[in-house]
Amino acid sequence: MxxxxxxxxxxxxxxxxxxLAPAMIILTAFAAYIxxxxxxxxxxxxxxxxxxxxxxxxxxxxxxxxxxxFWKSLGRTFLYLICTVTGxxxxxxxxxYVFDKQISGMRFLRTLVLIPMAITPVVAGMFWKVMYxxxxxxxxxxxxxxxxxxxxxxxxxxxxxxSVLIVNIWQWMPFSFLxxxxxxxxxxxxxxxAAQIDGAGKMKTLFYVxxxxxxxxxxxxxxxxxxxxxxxxxxxxxxxxxxPGEATQLLPFYIYTKGFTWFDFGYAAAMSLILLVIANNLxxxxxxxxxxxxxxx
Amino acid sequence: xxxxxFWGAVGSWVLIVMxxxxxxxxVWWIVMISLKTSDQALTIPPKLIFKPTLENYxxxxxxxxxxxxxxxxxxxxxxxxxxxxxxxxxLTSTFLALIxxxxxxxxxxxxxxxxxxxISFFILSTRFMPPIVVVIPLFLLYRQLGLMDTRLGMIILYxxxxxxxxIWMMKGFFDDMPVELIESARVDGCSRLGALFKVAIPxxxxxxxxxxxxxxxxxxxxxLFAVIFTxxxxxxxxxxxxxxxxIREVAWANMAxxxxxxxxxxxxxxxxxxxxxxxxxxxxxxKG
Numbered sequence: 001m002x003x004x005x006x007x008x009x010x011x012x013x014x015x016x017x018x019x020l021a022p023a024m025i026i027l028t029a030f031a032a033y034i035x036x037x038x039x040x041x042x043x044x045x046x047x048x049x050x051x052x053x054x055x056x057x058x059x060x061x062x063x064x065x066x067x068x069x070f071w072k073s074l075g076r077t078f079l080y081l082i083c084t085v086t087g088x089x090x091x092x093x094x095x096x097y098v099f100d101k102q103i104s105g106m107r108f109l110r111t112l113v114l115i116p117m118a119i120t121p122v123v124a125g126m127f128w129k130v131m132y133x134x135x136x137x138x139x140x141x142x143x144x145x146x147x148x149x150x151x152x153x154x155x156x157x158x159x160x161x162x163s164v165l166i167v168n169i170w171q172w173m174p175f176s177f178l179x180x181x182x183x184x185x186x187x188x189x190x191x192x193x194a195a196q197i198d199g200a201g202k203m204k205t206l207f208y209v210x211x212x213x214x215x216x217x218x219x220x221x222x223x224x225x226x227x228x229x230x231x232x233x234x235x236x237x238x239x240x241x242x243x244p245g246e247a248t249q250l251l252p253f254y255i256y257t258k259g260f261t262w263f264d265f266g267y268a269a270a271m272s273l274i275l276l277v278i279a280n281n282l283x284x285x286x287x288x289x290x291x292x293x294x295x296x297x
Numbered sequence: 298x299x300x301x302x303f304w305g306a307v308g309s310w311v312l313i314v315m316x317x318x319x320x321x322x323x324v325w326w327i328v329m330i331s332l333k334t335s336d337q338a339l340t341i342p343p344k345l346i347f348k349p350t351l352e353n354y355x356x357x358x359x360x361x362x363x364x365x366x367x368x369x370x371x372x373x374x375x376x377x378x379x380x381x382x383x384x385x386x387x388l389t390s391t392f393l394a395l396i397x398x399x400x401x402x403x404x405x406x407x408x409x410x411x412x413x414x415x416i417s418f419f420i421l422s423t424r425f426m427p428p429i430v431v432v433i434p435l436f437l438l439y440r441q442l443g444l445m446d447t448r449l450g451m452i453i454l455y456x457x458x459x460x461x462x463x464i465w466m467m468k469g470f471f472d473d474m475p476v477e478l479i480e481s482a483r484v485d486g487c488s489r490l491g492a493l494f495k496v497a498i499p500x501x502x503x504x505x506x507x508x509x510x511x512x513x514x515x516x517x518x519x520x521l522f523a524v525i526f527t528x529x530x531x532x533x534x535x536x537x538x539x540x541x542x543x544i545r546e547v548a549w550a551n552m553a554x555x556x557x558x559x560x561x562x563x564x565x566x567x568x569x570x571x572x573x574x575x576x577x578x579x580x581x582x583x584k585g
Contacts, residue, residue, distance in 0.1 A: 011490065012488055012489055012490070015404075015489040015490070016404050016408050016410050018400070018490075019400035019401060019403060019404035019493075020400070020401050020404050020405075020416065022396065022397035022400070022401070023397040023398055023400075023401035023420070023460055023464060024401070024416070026397055026456065026457060026460060027419070027420060027423050027457070027460060027461070028419075030423070030431075030457050031419075031423060031426075033434060033438070034426075034430065034431055034434045034435070037434040037437070037438075038430070038433070038434055041433065041434070041437075095316050098309055098312045098313055098316065099313060099316075101309075109313065109317065111568055111571065112317060112320070112321060113316065113317070113320055114567060114568070114571060115320065115321060115324050115564065116320050116323070116324065117567065118514075118560060118563045118564040118567040118568075119324065119327075119556075119560050119563075119564075120517075120518045120535055120538070120556065120559050120560055120563065121518060121520065122518075122520050122535050122538055122539070123327070123538055123556035123559060123560060124323070126538060126539075126552065126556070127323060127326070127327050127330075127553070127556070128323065130339065130549065131323060131326070135341075136339045136340070136341050137341075138322075138326065138341070138343055141341050141342060141343070170319070170320070170323070173320075174320065178571065178574070178575055179575050182575040182576075227424060227425055230425070230427050231427045231428055231429075233428070233429060233520070233521050234520045234521070237520070237521075237524070238539075252427055252428075252429040255429050255430075255432075255433075256429060256432070256521075259432070259433050259436075260525065265433055265437070268433050269433050269434070272429065272430040272432075272433055273430075275427055275429070275430055276426060276427070276430045279425045279426065279427055280422055280425055280426075283422075283425045284418075284422070
């Protein structure tokens, strides 16, 4: 009993430590283990021919720099990031603006728009794959009804990347829509009235009043979606497996292929470390530049 | 109403209908397939009028070797056990993440201390980490420790990936709570720990529920770790969908039924918590 009392007293004094310790221990242990073992593995040759890791220095990195597939996957990942974030936010803004009416029943319609977001991404990917099918998929069927001959979608290396992108935007535009709608509602009606009295038209109000007032919301949204775009994996896995050729091979999927199809763990670890460093610095840079203070005030 | 206004209204309603068609068609289509027999599932043009059947749901839930037309359908007995795995893994890891995450979020929100900015950023940075980066080191560790294809292994992983999001969300909810509530509890003789459990947690309970639901949804839908770290015993429910792809054929109708079953709980929870989701996910930058 005495011991418990002493522990209680100590906890009361060191309360901040006690509150933070469980989470920090879990996160630090994971982060430290992952970083250290990635550094170690990336310096080793460890693949099917070498059953245990052999230290080879920077060989993996040298090979990565010379690997055109790596550079292409990295480039594709950035293109994917830019396009999904732009698409989701711009469309989300557009849809939020269109649905921003004060009519009864609008709440219900807004809820309907959210539905794609709730679908398990793997399920969405599997069925979009069928929808894109050129012989029995409904997408090209509907296009043919209005007289358009649809493209081959995920079956062609020219359109596959954009087809996967469309599915991502379809699924996550609702999140931007939800966030932006909330942002629009937080702007007081007085502001719009004032803009109207000053003679601003609809477009002027949008660009000089609404968007600037939503700056914080939009920056947060872009950051959140960019983080997710860097992780993109599920859709590529179920829809195209990186193909045709390498047309939809994003860096996370390339790492997966190297590690779990070719069992080249050293090479995959080196690419993982590169991706980790890129993601960390990119988002750090973005947060510092954008001046979003919600993350740590 | 003048002419210009009238056409403006018509235009915006046309847009609304178009947006709803594009967002909802794939969902409607999946549900329709789940209610068709496998022969009707993928006909072109899509069959709009048909006699709905619950056969696919029955065979997904309780398993079936042959469908009505006598064609062989992949055995689907795993669904319920996979759903049980997912429930056990997701509920436990969400619970653990709450226990570790809520006090941390509270400390970050309400107290000043040394290195606070560094700690906040570190927690946030674990969210930047693309999951694929985690996979190779943990694959090797799990193989050594015998954690491959176990519920425990998945619980540890999911607790880790949920923690940062949960802390981040909860911090937003604690930020909205007036600090005076805690101060007055302290004046009344409440301990620091007591103030958290008797005041802060009850006041933010809606936020806690929303954060827990979002964590549950995230882990329920998780795919990458499930593919790599489970194979048989701890297989999660997202993988069940892939189970309908065989070399001979893809059982689309069954897959659609399984997909719908997985999605329904997520859909219900998303709609219930939509108001808090925005506020939580944007960490208070936007009020729902």
